Amino acid sequence: MSTDNTTTRTRTPLTVIGGGLAGLIAAITAAESGTPVHLHESHHTLGGRARTATTPYRTNEGPHALYSRGPLWTWLQQRDLIGPAAAVPLRATLLTRFHRDGSLRRMPPLPVLRLGRKQACAAPVDTDFHTWATRHIGPRHARFAANAIGVAVFHHDPGTLSARFVQERLHRVLATPPEAKYPVGGWTSVVGRLTAHARSLGVRVETGSRLTGSDLAEAAAHGPVIVATSLAAARHLLGDDSLAWESGRSALLDLGLRTRRNDSFIVSDLDSPGWIERFTAQDPTLAPPGEQLIQAQLPLAPGESRSVGTARAEHLLDLGFPGWRSRVTHRAEALADGRTGALDLPGTTWRDRPAIDRGNGVYLAGDQVAAPGMLAEVSFNSALEAASLALRGGILPDGDLAHLDLKSA
Incomplete structure (x- = not known):
């Protein structure tokens, strides 16, 4: 035969x-x-x-989300493997805050949003992101844009990475409506x-x-x-x-907090890369009733200790989650070193x-x-x-x- x-x-x-x-x-x-x-x-x-x-606290290793316009989402969907997935509730989006010039704002700067509309192909491979973005929106807003993408690169200075690499992520993170979806x-x-x-x-x-x-x-x-x-x-x-x-290095902080009305949903640090997210806003099953799950990632420069990132996270928590210290029911810290995906240099x-x-x-x-x-x-x-x-x-x-x-x- x-x-x-x-x-x-x-x-x-x-x-x-x-x-x-x-x-x-x-x-x-x-x-x-x-x-x-x-x-x-x-x-x-x-x-x-x-x-x-x-x-009782269903944490991932740092903030996680699926992106609904990406190939992984399509592949999972075709095989009915996603299961229930939560989008970001409208009320939660109204509680998103941006840390800029030392205080919390309700919106990122408009020049950053305009830059996010550009397709990745508009950015060069051979130039660093900060240099390229500066030509379009000036050095101050270029720094804000670079730090805004810390959530997707886990790097202490995203502006030094390839402009093409960073812009692809900025374009998708700032997409409207949001791409991020969360498996229940x-x-x-x-x-x-x-x-x-x-x-x-x-x-x-x-x-x-x-x-x-x-x-x-x-x-x-x-x-x-x-x-x-x-x-x-x-x-x-x-x-x-x-x-x-090349990969990133970040301090990770997970918190269980007793629920307080009008806590922030997200605190995105634009003064330096950092991200805090209240995951129970979209999926209450991640923490016990009456509690909420907060996950933070703060990128660290070479030589910086985890405690440096934790201190930055606590400062952002003071701004976005008033009285959080008296509401803690769970706390865990970790260091993600070289475990956060590839980073492309210019x-x-x-x-x-x-x-x-x-x-x-x-x-x-x-x-x-x-x-x-x-x-x-x-x-x-x-x-x-x-x-x-x-x-x-x-x-x-x-x-x-x-x-x-x-x-x-």
Whole structure:
């Protein structure tokens, strides 16, 4: 009995290392083609940075949202994997505040809003954002615009990044109506649906399974391998010191507060990058009745301690959440270092990041590799590309993502 090459390839087993968003999407994509998939996750639960803490305070690792005009949203929607998702209530938008010149304002400066209307393609790759924005709205408002995008880049000085990179994010964050949507119950609800869908397709999911470099080599001898871990973990696993890229560093602060009417919904710091959001405004299930969940991220410069970011967060809380100190029911602090996605410096784009195809049947997926998109969309696009290359034996030229929707690139 004869078989064609496609049939032969689709029956070759695929190993996925890492059970975060990228690993689950890569596994599902491959399994939908009929490929046997074995997914290994070193942690005892799946989800990676998309994990949500257990009750009573259902926190993500820093502020999280899905963007409804992005490819990840469409892919999830097509498979009925989003589940209930909350938009920002109108009343909450009226409680958004912008910290500028030391006080809270109801609106960002109009020049910043005008700049946000420009498409990313209007901004150059080779120039830093502050220099480019200064030519359009002056240095003071350029600084405000750069700091406004701290929520999407987790970087202490976004103005030093590529103008194209920052403008793509500014355009989408300031979009009207807002793109941000919030899975009810936190991102774990989406991870649960992804996991169930993967298992229904026959994916063998193994948690508490930490693979070594020799394990990877053995798996690669029997079929393609997708490494869907952090870039630091992939660097160690593959023994490849070239797997490095610029990322952010932020202090994270989670608070449970007893509810007070007219607390701010969002405090966006325009004097320096920083973001505080009351997530129970759109999803009350994230905290016990009568309480609200606040999450903050304050980017840190090299050498700055977490306490510096925490102090800044507390100052913003004093302004936007009066009396918060006497209302605290829960508090947790963390430092996110190199865990917040890729940042492109002037002269670089997503195409310059570590390539997905590493040769010898090994592929990378994650939020710091060569794929377009914003935040989790990089993990999504790289997972699709890694699965596609694995199934087709890597026949596409390195870095060829022509079949992806690159409108946000």
